[in-house]
Amino acid sequence: MNEWWPAPAKLNLFLHITGRRPDGYHDLQTAFQFVDYGDKLKFTVTDDSNIVLNADLANVPAEDNLIVRAAKLLQSTSHCQSGAIIQLEKNLPMGGGLGGGSSDAATTLVALNRLWQCGLxxxxxxxxxxxxxADVPVFVRGHAAWAExxxxxxxxxxxxxxWYLVIFPNCNVATAEIFSAAQLTRDCEPITIAGFLAGEGSNICEPVVKNLYPPVAQALDWLAQYATIxxxxGTGSCVFARFDSAQQAENVLENVPEDWHAFTAKGCNESPLHVFAKDFERSLNVTAK
Known part of the structure; x- marks a missing residue:
């Protein structure tokens, strides 16, 4: 089979930093949810062991791409002798906080594990x-999650x-820059899952990003005309707002300034990748019979 596998975007519904570790890493609280929009990948299994990626990604050498690294890591771990030609349809902006690269890597692991019959x-x-x-496992596991x-x-x-309207205001935020910023709040009081589901939580990185990247501030201010909060x-630069229906989100999408990239999507607690993978397995079982 030679089908397009989904690599869905994720949204961080909130993001708190509760402390900083001696090794420099930050203790976090966040919640991930998937949306039914993202990149797509097509895999063609080959008899040789070469991994070939067909993608038009500026300034990203193929050998450094997470897709190639994921395929080679799975290949070496499972001692697989097969290779693959991988085609990427890139729909998610790089540096937008939607997890595109991590999602692509997860889809590569999940798809090739099946196509190569690795059995992991x-x-x-x-x-x-x-x-x-750090984000790849949540895409592999494929369910909305609270992360700490x-x-x-x-x-x-x-x-x-x-339903969500997501806006990419055509700027790329460097995550390392945000986490190293002196003005970043690093001592949020921990909240509970119940508290989050009841409406608690914010994105503690927003003030820093808005100060350093004015287009993000402009996008948030623009969205505030049409939606609450x-x-x-993540650390940006994409911003989003929630709506009760697809039509409400589409109505606002029509007014988004032309120099911003934007899309509407449905929130999904089960990843579109997992839905596709289960359908793929069922189709294989039917074919085998």
Whole structure:
């Protein structure tokens, strides 16, 4: 089969920093939810062991791309002799806080584990994903999650699944710059999952990003005309607002300034990748019969 596998975007519904560790990393609290919009990848299994990525990504050498690194890591871990030609349809902006690169890596692990018949379990794939980036495991596991620690300790959650309008104000935020900023608040009082689901929580990085990146501040101010509590995802630069219906989100989308990239999407507590993977497995079982 030669189908397009989804690599969905994620939104950080809130982000708190509760402390800083001796090693320099930050203790976090955040909540991830997927949306039904993202990149797409197509995989063609080959008899040789080469990994070939067809993608038009400026300033990202193929060997440094998380997709190639994920494929090679799975290949070496499972002692797989096969290779793959991977085609990427890039829809998510880089540096926007939507997790595009991490999602691409997770889709590569999940898809090639099946296509190469490696047989690794979800925990094993998540462990490989953590070697590639802190966000990769949540995409591998494929369920909306509460995350703590440095973002690697997950608890499944089931928040509401509204419609979102997401705006990329055409600027890229450097995560390292935000986490190293002197003015960043690093002592948030921890909140509970119940508190978050009841409406507590904010993005503690927003004031820093707004100060350093005026386009993000402009996008948040613009969204505030149409929705209550527009928010930045992760360390930015994408911002989002929630709506009760697709039509409400689409109505606002029509007014988004032309120099910003924007899209509407449905919140998903089960990742579109996991839905696709389960359908893929069922189709294989039907074919086998």
């Amino acid at each position: 379990k979800e925990d094993q794939l998540a462990s490989l994903g953590l070697q590639l980036g 620690g440095v973002g690697e300790i997950f608890t499944r959650i089931t928040p509401a699944e509204p 527009p928010r930045m995802t």
